[in-house]
Amino acid sequence: MLPSNNHPTSLVSCASAGKILVFPLDGSHWVNMKVIIEELHAKGHEVSVVRAADSWYISEKSPLYTSVTLTGSNGFKENFETYLSPQLEIQLQDRHSSFWTRIWNLSQMRKMTVDQFSQFHKGMSEMIVNMFEDEKVMWYLREAQYDVVLTDPGIGGGAMLARHLNVPLVFNVRWTIQGEAHFLIAPSPLSYIPFTATELTDKMTFPQRIKNVVSYVMGMYTLSAITQPHYKPLVEKYIGPDVDYSTFFLDSDIWLMRNDFVFEFPRPTMPNVIYIGGFQCKPPKPLPAHLEAFIQSSGDHGVIIMSLGTLIGTLPQDIVEEIAAAFAQLPQKVLWRYVGERPANLGNNTLMVDWLPQNDLLAHPKTRVFVTHGGTNGVQEAIFQGVPVVGLPLFFDQPDNLSRLRAKGGAVIVDIAMLDRHVFADALMAALYNPSYRENMQTLSRLHRDQPMKPLDKAVFWIEYVMRHKGARHLQTHANKMSWFVYHSLDVIAALLSGVLLVTFICVSTIRLMWKFVFRKKVKHE
Amino acid sequence: MLPSNNHPTSLVSCASAGKILVFPLDGSHWVNMKVIIEELHAKGHEVSVVRAADSWYISEKSPLYTSVTLTGSNGFKENFETYLSPQLEIQLQDRHSSFWTRIWNLSQMRKMTVDQFSQFHKGMSEMIVNMFEDEKVMWYLREAQYDVVLTDPGIGGGAMLARHLNVPLVFNVRWTIQGEAHFLIAPSPLSYIPFTATELTDKMTFPQRIKNVVSYVMGMYTLSAITQPHYKPLVEKYIGPDVDYSTFFLDSDIWLMRNDFVFEFPRPTMPNVIYIGGFQCKPPKPLPAHLEAFIQSSGDHGVIIMSLGTLIGTLPQDIVEEIAAAFAQLPQKVLWRYVGERPANLGNNTLMVDWLPQNDLLAHPKTRVFVTHGGTNGVQEAIFQGVPVVGLPLFFDQPDNLSRLRAKGGAVIVDIAMLDRHVFADALMAALYNPSYRENMQTLSRLHRDQPMKPLDKAVFWIEYVMRHKGARHLQTHANKMSWFVYHSLDVIAALLSGVLLVTFICVSTIRLMWKFVFRKKVKHE
Incomplete structure (x- = not known):
């Protein structure tokens, strides 16, 4: 399919304007990428976005970019629809289960996660094949003479494309295909750097350090076993033999890392890693009148904001009722984003809504606590606004995000499998009435906001830097070119x-x- | 001796003004520290500077700071006077020596360097004792309630003082007592990170990697053997038993590192390391009329600037004559800073001066080549102005500085022991007429200048950051608190x-x- 040009300013050129090819990851990662694209567009750069014909989040027509639409599906939406609900179900089975059933559930959960990742990479590798096989698309991409490829290394298509087109490369990254991005580029002593999905911190006991090392070894083996079958033949065909897929992830001139050391534990880093955590956070806009009125009605008690993100629409009714019961006990008002059936026992103090302006609400001086699933965006917004968190982690990086916030004294975490009205109310009471949570979140907020340059400006500066200097290879360590033995x-x-x-x-x-x-x-x- | 207050603006306070205690290193390091003090003073901060009564470079009276003068000597000036000339002599003996004599010279040189460092640390440790023993000074320092201690970790007095006063700590650092500062705080794989004084690069052959590992092991052993006897009893007395002197160098909240990755090879770094390389570089001022006239008289050929720094006043007359002869062959004009006897064969094209405005001259469009000993300041100024370098390294970090510039294609290095008119003229001709040297230096200059924030502003931002937040411990890795085994x-x-x-x-x-x-x-x- 030929690219549809609907970029109204593509003919407006300014002195430093450049051509940027974006190969994004679908889903919530696109929400982040779009923030950067908006800024690049505002600066007069011409942006093209590669998307699958059935993309879930990435629309074909946009005033911000020209889309380059590939034939076929990337399987992204089906993946979430197939796996997310069963995974949540298994987690929730733990509620009424014996120890041995829970062990069995854990192994089922692991099997399902491996399946999901394998399906994910199958879809992604098919998308890459669709791209390289589409002669018109490849001709267009070659002719366009881009200055830089901007991609999310959650998949390797963008990096492969950059190498194929011989164009500098910038990563907008939270995770790579191999897990936590730092493990790929910076020395990461396992004695104080927790591996992905362990929920550990930088201060570990001896058994925790054993868990960390074992998780690392198993994790790296599993990730390689999942990804290699999908990508190996593809790399061989389109790039050349004797090229290892993992090397594409060392090509990047600049890594725009979607965290910082207010949120992340301090650890070794590299000269070409730029931390842009919280780049999506914005000053608040005024609230709609009915929300403002609801909040003001809370008086000195203030309000609690609850949202578990957009992926999980509904929860089992018994859990929803336990949550509602806990809220109903409190003197605070509660704003709860939930699209499922209203629980019968919803308190008078609780307003259930389909959608809420999360950042604007978190910025409100009457907001006391944020109940969140722990997605990176929500956690960053809570830090930006300095609001204590009660975490109900469900999938992916959510447990790790929340464990970082807990280690810094800003969050209470509730295991959704163990949740009942008492457990949940206790967590809320702690976050509401133990002043340390608010103090710690306010400190994180002050530290996060005290930077020489705003994170979004930093992201744009370094993308433009790569364009100005045709790469930033002088910031890549020679380690990238060495065998592990040497x-x-x-x-x-x-x-x-x-x-x-x-x-x-x-x-x-x-x-x-x-x-x-x-x-x-x-x-x-x- | 009580501090003499001659700080004219110390009573002028502004909202964010703070109190800064500086414990500098004498000599050329002070020149760097003073640049930062000037900027802090301009921002309204109150600065106190600890100095020895017989300080070489640090004057007692200054409009920039209040000095806190310690009794006794720090032995800094004598150290240079005692060791520098004999060391240069040994190096120059290589000129007319057999292989075995040169091996012997090398061992003599090593012995003398060890002696020099030992004497240096003896003087420094005596200065620290003088400080802790002076009750009036210590009372003054405690009462002053400083917001931050700013020090050069080439000695440990500042870090010890910060711990004693329980005040946050910022390092302005090129080297620590243990050698290259990075080796203390960031993982430093010896396979691609050259150890101090090896003149190696990040791309090493197998024998070079062996040399690097051996140099590291020997270097760390020697440094520990030199410093421990001087500082161990002192730490025991003034801080407490079971405190290792090396731990003071892990206390720092922020490391202001006097280099960057345009000059330094890319390598792992840490969140609390801020690179301020080139912070001392300034836009040029107009030249004195007689220098401008001399330069203009060079026509299209341009000029060569030569200066071997302020430490070495004179060179042996035969070497001076060889240099003069090489210059005399060239069509360029030459500006040569030299305070010794004029060579008889000085060419008509060569102007010998006692002092020259180095940065202003390097910025001149007619400047073609800079002949330098390779001190950090000169090398940074050459990068800032994009001028090709011919290096004549003599001591300390000079060979390492120049080998970095050579690796990046911006410098030719001449071994002063091997220097004659032909060798030197060849080096000059290469730097003058092989366009790659200028192109590479211009590229380095462009990269160096393209930063989100000027290095000096960065330095001040992070010192003020530490004052605002009473430290930056959240940027220190937990690795600092672990045994090597764990x-x-x-x-x-x-x-x-x-x-x-x-x-x-x-x-x-x-x-x-x-x-x-x-x-x-x-x-x-x-």
Whole structure:
């Protein structure tokens, strides 16, 4: 399918304007990418976006970009529809289960996650094949002479495209195909750097450190086992033999990392990693009149905001009723985003809505607590506005996001499988009435806001930097080009040890020879 | 000795003004520190500077700061006067020596360097004792209630003082007492990160990597052996037993690193390291009329600027004559800063001066080449102005600085021991007429200048940040608090290996038992 040009300003060129090719990841990652595209568009750059014909979030027509639509599906929406509800169900089964059933559930959950990732990468690899096979699209992309490829390394298509087109590469990244992006580029001692999905912190006990190392080894093996079958033949065909898929993820000139060290634990980093955490956060807009009136009616008690994101529409009715019961006990008002059936026991203090202006609400001075599933955006907005969090993590990076906030004293986490009205009310009461949660979130907010440059401006600066200088290879370490054997100096250590052994052997042999010589002489003399 | 208050603006306070205690290193490091103090003073902060009574570079009276003068000497000036000339002499002996003499010279040179460092740390530790023993000074420092201590970790006095006063700490750092500062805080794989004083790059051959590992092991041992005797008793007395001197260098909230990744090879770094390389570089001022006239007289050929810094006043006369002869051959004009005897063969094209405005000259469009000893300031100014370099390294970090510039294609290095008119003229001709040197330096200049924030503004921002937030401990990794054994997960690896061995042992034992059982049965049956 030929690209549809609906970019109204594509003919308006300014001195520093450039051509940017975006290969985004669908779903919530697109929401983030779009924030950066809006800013690039406002700066006069020409943006093209590669999308699947049946893309879930990425619309074909936009005033912000020209879309380059590929034939076929990327399987993104089906993936979520197929796996998310059953996964939540398994998690919730733990509510009424014995220890052994829970162990069984865990193994089922793991199997399902592996299946889901495998299906995800199947869809993504098919999308990449559709791209490389579409001669018209490839001709268009080659002819367009882009200045930079901007992509989300949750999939490798953008990096492969950048190498194919020989164009500089910028990552807008939270996770790579191999898990936490830092593990790919920066030294990551497992003694204080928690691996993905472990919910550990930078301060670990001995058993936690064992868990971390085992999780890392199993995680890396599983990820490689899931992805290699899908991508290996594809790389061989379109890029060349003897190219490892993982090397595409070392190509990037700049990594725009969607976190920072107010949120993330401090750890080694690299010169080409730029932290843009909270780049999507904006000053609040005034609230609609009915919401403002509802909030003002809360008096000094203030309001609680609850939203579990857009992926999970509904929860089992018994859980919804437990949550409603806990809210009903409180003197605060509650604004709850929920699209399922209204629970019968909803309190008078609780307003259920289909949608809410989350950032504007979090910025409201009467907001006391934010109940969230722990998606990166929500957590970053809570930090930006300094609001204490009660976390109900469900999938993906949500448990890890919330465990970071808990470690920094800003969040209480409730296991949804263990949730009842008492557990939930206790968590809410802690976040409401223990002043440390608010103080800690306010400190994080102050630190986050105190930066030499706003995160979104930083993102745009470095994309434009790569365009100005045709890359930023001078910021990539030489480590990227070394085998693990050389990187860890194992050959040098072996050589030095051999040297020491050789010298020892020669010394010992010489002494023995001399000894024999003296001894033989003695024997002769006697 | 009580502090002399000659700080004219110390009573002018503005909303964000704070109190800063500076514990600088004497000599050329002070020149750098003073640039930052000037900026802090201009922003309305109150600065106190700790200095020895006989300080070499740090004057007692200044409109910029209140000085806190300690009794006694820091031995800084004598150290340079005692060691520098003999060291240069040994280096120059190589000119007319056999291979074996040169090996001997090398060992002499090493011995002298160790002596020099030992004397240096003796002087510095005496200065620290003078401080802690001076009750009036300590009372003054405690009462002043500083917001931050700013120090150069080339010595540990500032860090010890910050811990004693319980005040946040900022390092303005090029080297620490343990050598290259990065080796102390960031993972530094020796496979691509050259150790101090090796002149290696990030791309090493196998023998070079062996050299790097051996240099690291020897260097760390030597540095520890030199410093421990001087500082161990001192730390025990003034801070407490069981405190290792090296831990003071992990206290720093922020490291203002006097380089960047235009100059330095890309390598792992840490969240609390801020790169301020080139912070001292300024836009040029107009030249004095006689210099401008001299430069203009060079026509299209342009000028060569030569300066070997302020430490070495004079060179042996035969070398000076060789340099003069090489210059005399060229069509360029030459501006040469030299305070020794004029060589008889000085060319008509060469103007010898006692002092020259280096930065202003390097910025001149007619400047073609900069001949320098490779001090950090000169190299940074050459990068800032994009001027090709001919390097004559003499001491300290000069060979390392120049080898970085050579690796990036901007410098030719001449070994002063091998220098004659032909060798030197060849180097000059290369830098003058091979366009790649200028192109590479211009590229470095463009990259260096293209930053979101000027390096000096960055330095001030982060010092003020530490004052605003009373530290920046959230940017320090937990690695600082771990033993090397735990840091490298050696206990976890041991536990996991033991586990595997135990399981293997149980399996093998069980099989053997069963085997025996079956075998015995068989025997019985037969």
